[in-house]
Amino acid sequence: MSEHRQAFPCNRCMQCCKRVHLLPQTAGMDRGDGVCRHLDETDGRCRIYANRPDICRVDRQYELNYQRTMTWDAFVEINAAACKQLQTM
Numbered sequence: 001m002s003e004h005r006q007a008f009p010c011n012r013c014m015q016c017c018k019r020v021h022l023l024p025q026t027a028g029m030d031r032g033d034g035v036c037r038h039l040d041e042t043d044g045r046c047r048i049y050a051n052r053p054d055i056c057r058v059d060r061q062y063e064l065n066y067q068r069t070m071t072w073d074a075f076v077e078i079n080a081a082a083c084k085q086l087q088t089m
């Protein structure tokens with residue numbers, strides 16, 4: 001893993017953690033209204049951050065599923081676009 005690759009530009013809007021019903025891999029964490037049961041809505045933190053599933057780890061997803069087919073920068077761009085889309089829903 002490169003030391004100097006850009007960090008994923010997460011602004012902690014929480015929209016991904018508030019819409020876990022949208023992905024089959026995260027739907028099991030839906031507390032009933034689409035919000036992840038592990039999200040602390042008062043400060044936007046994941047209560048199981050150190051042990052969160054791989055699907056919530058952008059670096060891990062890249063390593064597992066995308067590094068053979070695209071650059072990190074391209075992966076970041078696609079994911080950042082998805083974040084932007086979630087933010088306008």
Ligand code: SF4
Nearest residue numbers: 010011013014016083
């Ligand atoms: S939707 Fe994107 S920017 Fe918002 S908290 Fe999730 S990863 Fe971060």
Ligand code: SF4
Nearest residue numbers: 017036038039046056
């Ligand atoms: S486990 Fe944590 S990072 Fe994953 S969706 Fe829930 S609150 Fe968000």
